[in-house]
Amino acid sequence: MRDVILGSTGLAVPAMGLGCMGLSSGYGPADHGESLAVLRRALDLGVRFWDTADAYGRGANETLLGEFLSGVRRDEVVLATKFGATFDPDTGAPTGARGDPDFIRQACDASLRRLGTEHIDLYYQHVPDPSVPIEESVGAMAELVAAGKVRYLGLSNLGSGQLRAAHGVHPIAAVQTEWSLFTRHIEESLVPACAELGVGLVPYSPLGRGFLTGQYTSTDALSADDLRHSYPRFSAENARHNRSLLEPLHEIAAAKGVTPAQVALAWVCQRSRTHGLSVVPIPGTKRTERLESNVAALDVDLTGDDLAALAPIADQVTGDRFPDLPPELRSLLPADA
Template sequence: MTLLGTTLEVGPQGLGCMGMSQSYGKGDDAESIATVHRALELGVTLLDTADVYGAGANEELVGRAVADRRDRVVLATKFALGDPERRPRGDAEYVKRACEASLRRLGVDHIDLYYQHRVDPTVPIEETVGAMADLVRDGKVRYLGLSEAGAESIRRAHAVHPITALQSEWSLWTRDIEDTIAPTCAELGIGIVPFSPLGRGFLTGRVTSTAELGEDDTRRNMPRFADENFARNLAIVEALRALAAERGVTAGQLALAWVHHRGEHVVPIPGTKRVKYLEENVAAASLELSADDLRAIEDAAPTAAGDRYPPEMLRLSNK
């Protein structure tokens, strides 16, 4: 088991559930539920969703999947982007209303880890976290988290109520948080939950052309998947494949194992809706890498071509 914060125990790897309901093509609820159940069998305990995923449908799906095994799950969800305008919200009234709605959709009486999905620049984070702390006192939430927050916001939030986990993008091709954000979390005893640790699937090597992506696949709008950047980024995957072949693993497993080696309180949440990819991901958690291995992996993955998000989404990050 791994500790997030000082007391929240979770398995060494979580499961991101967003793609079961949006972003990466049509989902299959039965297959997604089977994937959740298999994850629990393999020791995955942290399940990650949000009120905005599938406009609430993802929370409902996850709720159905865990209804008869709630005691085996650390259930994490998020608020702040579920507003119809899709702008970050952090005012106290909204926080509490959003929590009630998530509890109903999940079909549970409490949320284990409740994140602010993005910091609201118009509301002092002290107000937001104060409202979240009220939810803890009311027994509706156990632990608090932030997502894509900057170092100053993390410090201010943690001064109001202990923050257990920060969820941010972290992978071989997204290392922004390493300069100030990750050190701040380490100093304060805050765990880190990296999302998209496989670069939205790119680092697995399974996507070899933008044309393979469905018309409704959000990666079509991501700069790193754009034509002018795609070929340059494929070189990273080819280099990872060569290293992975030497070790008898896949490029994705090698990239995911690198994230696992970022620290003892780091719990990545690769997302998948298929059992076979889940099993491949979970196996990466036990892959041991030496210091030489880590250097070779990092040398094979220089700075990615293109921003990780389109400009309008990038502006909301690390605030």
């Protein structure tokens, strides 16, 4: 696995990372033993860039990674986590975001305890707090770097203006946001800002939450607690339309003797050539065989004709990329986030 330098900060990570949320929550029941097996296989394959958040399973995902890391050398993993989401203590429902300095310090210490580590390699603000200037939040995050608790700073789910303001306070190593054949809105302003400022981009959901694999194009086979039931792109009417958009993806995959998922991941990886910045996707999985398949996507090369055939997909997708959220939560995200 080759390394990629995220932006201009010098943070070296493998060319593909692992989104760890599904190992604990979000996509139906998790198998603890299988989750640990995925982490072990990820190390074997060189997938050492792991992404989590204090919101995933309300701390359970960080605890899982901490359990695994207790048995390996800490420097084998580039560990990223996030703070900022808040939840109702009784129901667990999301309530908003906090980015005030006191909260940031407390959140970092709590993540360090759950992860069982003395430092976080890449610490993201999960979503900006509209009541706190982002410069103030990043200033508090910079204090964590000075204290040795955090090595590099990242931001997630934000707009280009917020990124510019934050980067003026402390260098930002990476922005984490959604980017896939289904979701390309960030190419208008956020991607150019990252390229200009020397900020790496870490796409989450590069497989459209499984839709682009061709295996999860409806909610029929999903467990009742799978979060995709709440995503408009998976509703019956939208899913029927969106399935029809996958024909060029399947045709290219068949011609190359690879899977649709590998073509979709290769497309994301090749964004670095198209836009002149470092791009490291973090597809998630709960199965070792899918992890192995994802890594093999790094060997898939898409031609100009392939890219042209895939380009129209995003403009034709129906259904919002966000789940059904109350207005107060939806308002946290800028239009170009």
